[in-house]
Amino acid sequence: MRALHYHQVTKHYFNRFAQSLGYLDWATQPDPFRRYAGTPVIPLSRDIVAGERSYVSLYERDDEPSAIDDRDRVPFGIDDRDRVRFAIDDRDRVRFAIDDRSIAEFLRCSMGLSAWKQYRQTRWALRVNPSSGNLHPTEAYLLRQGDVHHYAPREHALEQRARIDRAAWNTFTGGRDGFLVALTSILWREAWKYGERAFRYCQHDTGHALAAMRIAASLLGWNLTLLQRWSDADLSTLLGVDRDSDYGDAEREETECLAVVTPGETAPWVTADPAPLVAAARNAPWSGHANRLSTDHVPWPIIDEVAEATRYPGVAQSIPNAPTPPPSRPETEARFGETSPELVTRARQAAAGNVQPLPIPNSQDMRAREVILKRRSAVAFDARSGLARAAFFSMLARLRPGAPPWDAIDWPPQVHLILFIHRVEGMTPGVYAYLRDPAVLDEWRSAMRPEFVWEPIEDGLFLLFPSDVTFTANRVSCDQEIAADGFFSLGMITRLEPSLRERGEWFYRRLFWECGMIGQVLYLDAEAASARGTGIGCFYDDAVHELLALQDDRWQSLYHFSMGVPVEDTRLTTEPGYS
Ligand SMILES: Cc1cc2nc3c(=O)[nH]c(=O)nc-3n(C[C@H](O)[C@H](O)[C@H](O)COP(=O)(O)O)c2cc1C
Numbered sequence: 001m002r003a004l005h006y007h008q009v010t011k012h013y014f015n016r017f018a019q020s021l022g023y024l025d026w027a028t029q030p031d032p033f034r035r036y037a038g039t040p041v042i043p044l045s046r047d048i049v050a051g052e053r054s055y056v057s058l059y060e061r062d063d064e065p066s067a068i069d070d071r072d073r074v075p076f077g078i079d080d081r082d083r084v085r086f087a088i089d090d091r092d093r094v095r096f097a098i099d100d101r102s103i104a105e106f107l108r109c110s111m112g113l114s115a116w117k118q119y120r121q122t123r124w125a126l127r128v129n130p131s132s133g134n135l136h137p138t139e140a141y142l143l144r145q146g147d148v149h150h151y152a153p154r155e156h157a158l159e160q161r162a163r164i165d166r167a168a169w170n171t172f173t174g175g176r177d178g179f180l181v182a183l184t185s186i187l188w189r190e191a192w193k194y195g196e197r198a199f200r201y202c203q204h205d206t207g208h209a210l211a212a213m214r215i216a217a218s219l220l221g222w223n224l225t226l227l228q229r230w231s232d233a234d235l236s237t238l239l240g241v242d243r244d245s246d247y248g249d250a251e252r253e254e255t256e257c258l259a260v261v262t263p264g265e266t267a268p269w270v271t272a273d274p275a276p277l278v279a280a281a282r283n284a285p286w287s288g289h290a291n292r293l294s295t296d297h298v299p300w301p302i303i304d305e306v307a308e309a310t311r312y313p314g315v316a317q318s319i320p321n322a323p324t325p326p327p328s329r330p331e332t333e334a335r336f337g338e339t340s341p342e343l344v345t346r347a348r349q350a351a352a353g354n355v356q357p358l359p360i361p362n363s364q365d366m367r368a369r370e371v372i373l374k375r376r377s378a379v380a381f382d383a384r385s386g387l388a389r390a391a392f393f394s395m396l397a398r399l400r401p402g403a404p405p406w407d408a409i410d411w412p413p414q415v416h417l418i419l420f421i422h423r424v425e426g427m428t429p430g431v432y433a434y435l436r437d438p439a440v441l442d443e444w445r446s447a448m449r450p451e452f453v454w455e456p457i458e459d460g461l462f463l464l465f466p467s468d469v470t471f472t473a474n475r476v477s478c479d480q481e482i483a484a485d486g487f488f489s490l491g492m493i494t495r496l497e498p499s500l501r502e503r504g505e506w507f508y509r510r511l512f513w514e515c516g517m518i519g520q521v522l523y524l525d526a527e528a529a530s531a532r533g534t535g536i537g538c539f540y541d542d543a544v545h546e547l548l549a550l551q552d553d554r555w556q557s558l559y560h561f562s563m564g565v566p567v568e569d570t571r572l573t574t575e576p577g578y579s
Contacts, residue, residue, distance in 0.1 A: 001309075001497075001500055001501075001505055002305055002306060002309035002505065003306060003309055003310055003500055003505040003508035004496070004497060004500065004553055006199065006302055006305065006306035006309075007496070007508075007553070007556065008553070009196065009302060010196045010197040010199075010200060010302075011540075011541035011542060012197070012478065012538065012539065012540050012541060013540060013541075013542065013543075014540055014543060018194075018195065018196050018197040019195050019196045020193070020194055020195025020196065020197070021195060021298060024193060025192070025298075027295065027296075028192060028294045028295055028296045028297070028298075029192065029294070030135070030186075030188060030189045030192050030251070030293040030294045031291065031293040031294070032124075032125065032134075032135070032136050032189075033152065033153070033154045034139055034150070034152075034186065034253075034290060034291060034293065035152060035159065035290075035291045036150055036159045036161060036246075036287075036288030036289065036290055036291075037288060037289050037291065038287055038288050038289055039150070039159040039160050039161055039287050039288035040159070040160045040287070041152070041155070041157050041158070041159055041160075042149070042157060042158040042159075042160060043155070043156070043157045044100070044103075044104035044107065044108070044156045044157055044158060045100060045101045045104040045105075046104070046108070046156060046578050047101055047104070047105070048105075048369070049096060049101055049102050049104075049105035049220070050096065050102075050105055050109075050219045050220050050368070050369055051367060051369050051370075052367065053094070053219055053367065053368045053369065054365070054366065054367065054368060055366035055367065055368045055371050055524075055528045056366075057368070058215055058218040058219060058368050058404060059218070059398050059403050059404055060403065060404075061402055061403040094221055095220070095221030095222065095263045096220040096221055096222075096263075097263075098177055098178065098179065098222075098261075098262075098263065102220055103142070103144070103179065104156070105216075105219075105220065106213075106216045106217065106219075106220055106222075106261070107140070107142065107151055107153075107156070107216075108128075108156060108578075109128060109212075109215075109216040109219055109369060109372050109373065110128055110129065110140075110209070110212040110213040110215070110216035111127065111128060111129055111138075111140045111151055111153055111209060111212065111213070112127065112128050112153050112156055112577060112578070113125050113126065113127055113128075113153055113154065113156070113577030113578060114126050114127055114128045114373050114374070114375065114376075114577045115376075115574050115575065115576060115577050116574070116575040116576070116577065117572050117573070117574055117575075118572065118573045118574075118575070119571055119572050119573075125153075125154065125577070126376065126577075127153060127577075128212055128372060128373060128375065128577075129205070129208050129209045129212040129520075130205075130208055130375070130377055130519075130520075130523060130535055131201075131205045131208070132190060132194070132201035132204060132205060132535070132537045133190070133193050133194065133201070135189045135190050135192070135193060135201075136189065136205070137185045137186045137187060137188075137189040137190045137198075137201075137202045137205055138183055138184070138185055138202070138205045138206055138208075138209045138256075139151070139183070139184045139185070139186065139253055140153075140181060140182070140183055140209070140213075141181065141182040141183075141184070141239050142158060142179060142180070142181055143164075143179060143180040143181075143182070143238070144179040144180075145166070145169065145179075146163060146164040146165065146166045146168070146169035147160055147162070147163055147164070148160070148161045148162040148163075148164060148238070148239065148240060148281070148284075149161065150288075156578055159288060160287070161239075161240050161286055161287065161288050162240055162281065162284040162285065162286045162287070163284060163285060164277065164280045164281050164284045165280040165283070165284065168276050168277050168279070168280035169277065169280070171276055171277075172272050172273075172274075172276065172277045173269070173272075174268055174272070176262065176264060176268060176269070177262060177263060177264060178260055178261055178262030178263070178264065178269065179260075179261055179262075180227070180258060180259065180260055180261070181213055181224075181258075181259050181261055182235060182238070182239055182255070182256075182257065182258045182259070183206055183209055183210065183255075183256040183257050184239065184241055184253035184254060184255050184256055185202040185203075185205070185206060185253065185254045185256055186251050186252075186253055186254075186293065187199060187202055187254055187303055187307060188251045188293065188294065188297060189202075189251075189293065190202050190205075191298070191300050191303055192294065192298075195298075195300060196300055196302050196303065197537075198300070198303060199303045199306050199307065200512060200537065200558070201537050202254075203256075203508075203509045203512030203513060203516070204512050204515060204516040204519070204535065204537060204559055205516065206256045206257065206509070206512070206513055206516060207512055207513035207514060207515055207516020207517045207519070207520070208516040208517070208519055208520045208523075208535070209516075210226075210257065210259070210405070210408060210409075210513055210516070210517060211405040211408070211516065211517040211519075211520035211521060212372075212520055213259065213261075213408075214404055214405035214407075214408040214517075215368075215372065215404065215405055215520070215524065216372070217261050217404075218368075218404045218405075219368050219369060219372070221263060222261050222262060222263050223260075223261070223262055223263070223264075223265075223266050223407070224259050224260065224261045224262075224266075224405075224408050225259060225260060225266040225269075225270060225407060225408050225409075225410070226257055226258070226259050226408060226409055226410065227258045227259060227260055227269060227270055227272075227274075228270065228314075228410060229270070229271070229272070229273070229274055229314060229315075230258045230274050230312075230314055231274075231311075231312055231313050231314025231315075232255045232311040232312045232313075232314075232506075233311070233314075234274050234275075234278045234314060235255040235257075235258050236255045237278050237281050237282055238258070238274075238277065238278060238281045239253075239255060240281070240286050241253040241254075241255060243286060246286065246288060246289050246290060247289075247290050248289065248290075248292075249292055250289070250290035250291060250292040250293070251290075251292070251293050251294070251297075253290075254307050256509070257513075259408065274314075306508075309505050310505050310506050310508045310509050311506060312506040312509075313504070313506065356384075356385070356386055357385075357386040357387055357388035357389070357391075357424075357425035358385055358386065358387060358388060358391075358529065358530060358531065358565065359388070366528050371524055371527045371528050372524065373577075374527055375523050375524060375527050376527075376532060376566075377523075377532070377533070377534040377535065378482060378486075378532040378533065378534045378562075378564065378566035378567075379482070379534075379566075379567075379569060380481065380482065380485065380566065380567040380569075381481075381482055381485035381486040381532075381562070381564030381565060381566060381567065382485065382564065382565045382566075382567050383484070383485035383564075384423075384565070385423065385487070385531075385564065385565035386423035386424060386425055386487060387423065387424045387425065387487035387488070387529065387531065387563070388425050388529075389424060389425040389426045389427065391525075391529045392424045392425075392427070392487070392488075393458060393459060393461075394525070395521075395522065395525040395529075396434055396459065396460070396461060397459065398521050398525060399417075399434075399436055399518055399521060399522075400413075400436055400460075401413055401436070401437075405517055405520070405521065406517075408517075409510070409513070409514065409517070411503075411507075411510065411514075412437060413436040413437045413514070414494055414495045414499050414511055414514060415436065415492045415493070415494045415495075415511065415514045415515055415518060415558070416433065416434060416435050416436050416437070416440060416444065416492075416493050416494075417432075417433070417434040417436070417490045417491070417492060417493070417518075418431065418432070418433055418434075418464075418490060418491045418493055418544075418548060418557075419431070419432040419433075419434060419461075419488050419489075419490045420469045420470075420472065420473035420483070420488060420489050420490065421469075421487075421488045422468075422469070422470055422473070422484065422485075422486065422487060422488055422489075423486075423487050423488075423564075424487055424488060427457075428463060428466045429466065429467065429468050429469060429470075430463055430464070430465050430466035430467050430469060431452075431463075431464045431465040431467070431469055431472075431547075432457070432461055432462060432463055432464060433448075433452075433454075433461070433462045433464055434460055434461050434462075434490075435460040435462075436460070438460055444555075447550055447551070447554065447555055448464075448548050448549055448550065449464075449548060449549035450549075451465075452464040452465055453465065453466075470484040470485075471484070472547065473489045473562075475540075475543070476491070476539055476540055476543045476544045476547065476560075477489060477536050477538065477539045477560050477562070478536075478538035478539055478540065480536060480538065482534050482536070482562045482564075483536060483560065483562050485564060486531075486562045486563050486564025486565075487531070487563050487564050488562070488563060489536070489560060489561065489562035489563075490560060490561050490562075491539070491544050491557040491559075491560050492515045492518060492519075492557060492558050492559045492560070492561070493548070493550070493555050493556070493557050493558075494511050494514075494515065494555065494556055494557070494558045495511075495554065495555060496511065496553050496554065496555065496556040496558075497552070497553040497554050498554055499511060511558060512558055512559070515558045515559035516535075516559070518559075518561070519533075519535045519559060519561050522561050522563060523535070526563045530565075531563055531564060531565050531566070532563070532564065532565070532566040533561060533562065533563045534561070534562050534563075535559065535560075535561055536559070536560035536561060536562060537559065537560075539557065539560045541556065541557060544557040545557065
């Protein structure tokens with residue numbers, strides 16, 4: 001499989017990084033903002049529309065009692081006519097009507113700018129969605145009432161690329177209230193810095209953006225789900241990114257996904273036939289020419305190959321449920337030494353009382369919009385503060401499927417966590433496993449190092465090995481101190497080869513999306529806990545696998561993450577994303 005080949009080739013090792021230029025060619029640094037010259041530009045409102053919603057309510061399932069308290073229902077600097085109240089069961093939930101202002105808020109709170117930073121003469125934008133190296137390969141599109149728009153985050157404006165025949169649009173939507181959003185990647189943006197490994201980062205970023213959009217939809221009381229009937233080829237036509245004449249020598253965009261956003265049911269949109277809308281898009285009048293982002297490019301053929309191999313054909317294959325037998329495992333060297341119940345007890349006693357957890361902020365009081373807009377990556381942690389146990393378990397619970405953002409995707413969890421816990425209240429430092437699907441326990445256990453103790457802690461969390469793992473965490477995450485100095489860091493261990501065999505190579509991208517979505521939830525949870533997170537794309541792949549004694553490509557770490565109390569870089573000045 002070409003995806004597995006790509007994965008193998010783009011691993012980092014202690015003595016060798018994946019292939020890249022090895023230096024930053026500043027002369028060809030890509031412009032972070034794509035624009036389509038010659039399109040009508042529609043400025044978007046910068047009004048606060050959904051300022052009142054509490055952070056915890058973003059993750060409510062429809063079958064849960066409402067976590068929205070009474071204060072959430074009091075208008076907060078907005079005009080009450082903007083809001084539509086729907087009675088759901090015995091609850092009263094606020095859902096905003098879809099209009100220009102609420103759509104502007106949706107884009108602002110998912111793909112907009114969150115800040116401008118400056119150091120001496122250099123000024124750069126940060127966004128609501130994170131991106132490896134702040135390179136932002138992900139472009140967003142919005143389709144409403146037959147109009148195809150590209151989102152321009154610097155201006156917070158829409159560029160109108162096409163007007164699709166309204167009758168075809170109405171046939172597709174069935175007259176239902178809602179709009180479509182799509183994501184594409186400009187692969188070159190990441191390849192400029194990271195070379196061959198860049199395709200992975202583009203996919204992580206897509207996952208972050210998808211979760212950011214799902215959560216922004218939640219903020220407004222809307223649903224968002226992927227439309228899996230759409231092939232990448234059809235989506236390219238719908239977005240106009242297959243139009244050679246509009247690109248010239250500008251960098252092309254690789255389609256990633258299409259989703260519906262609606263206050264109503266998503267099912268009719270998911271099942272609607274794409275064909276008439278695709279045909280209408282092909283015949284529509286288009287305007288605009290893409291800007292060229294770099295003066296010159298370095299080719300990375302393996303990225304073109306993996307992009308082609310993993311394009312979505314549009315038909316989800318049926319997924320066999322037959323369990324795959326665990327592979328026979330040769331004897332492995334014990335990296336952690338011996339484990340015994342006495343050792344566990346001793347380590348636990350030593351840890352008790354050592355962690356001073358941060359006070360837990362009252363999450364009912366945390367405004368969701370504020371949390372979303374202040375999300376940042378930490379560059380360093382204080383190596384002292386601890387996380388309250390209750391906050392830690394709430395974070396883990398939000399990674400389980402069944403609630404937003406997990407209703408945006410239609411596959412069961414393929415990604416589970418290995419945690420390096422350093423400072424969590426009442427928790428023995430050590431290596432832990434967190435299962436996002438409890439059914440995976442036997443398979444995981446048999447795939448991993450036999451000396452792991454697998455002591456159940458709570459809600460799918462197991463202690464594998466008690467020890468100070470700060471050095472180990474730092475070492476496997478490319479020797480980055482953020483992996484050691486926070487509350488914890490983690491690796492997202494993903495069912496790789498069996499997933500691709502069962503579904504197809506296109507699923508390779510989705511595995512990274514799932515990781516990016518986990519990262520996005522953790523980023524926001526960190527802010528809600530008055531802490532900070534950082535996504536970690538740089539790690540020594542096989543060192544992680546060796547540590548766990550994972551033998552083949554059935555399980556692979558695809559992404560790392562860390563969380564702690566940040567140490568700010570006081571040399572930088574910060575201004576708001578929009579004046
Ligand atoms: C997929 C991904 C991988 C990342 N990898 C690293 C990393 O290895 N080390 C690091 O310090 N930051 C890493 N980051 C953080 C980015 O550098 C950060 O998101 C970017 O600079 C933008 O800053 P912001 O998150 O504050 O908006 C990563 C972020 C993402 C989304």
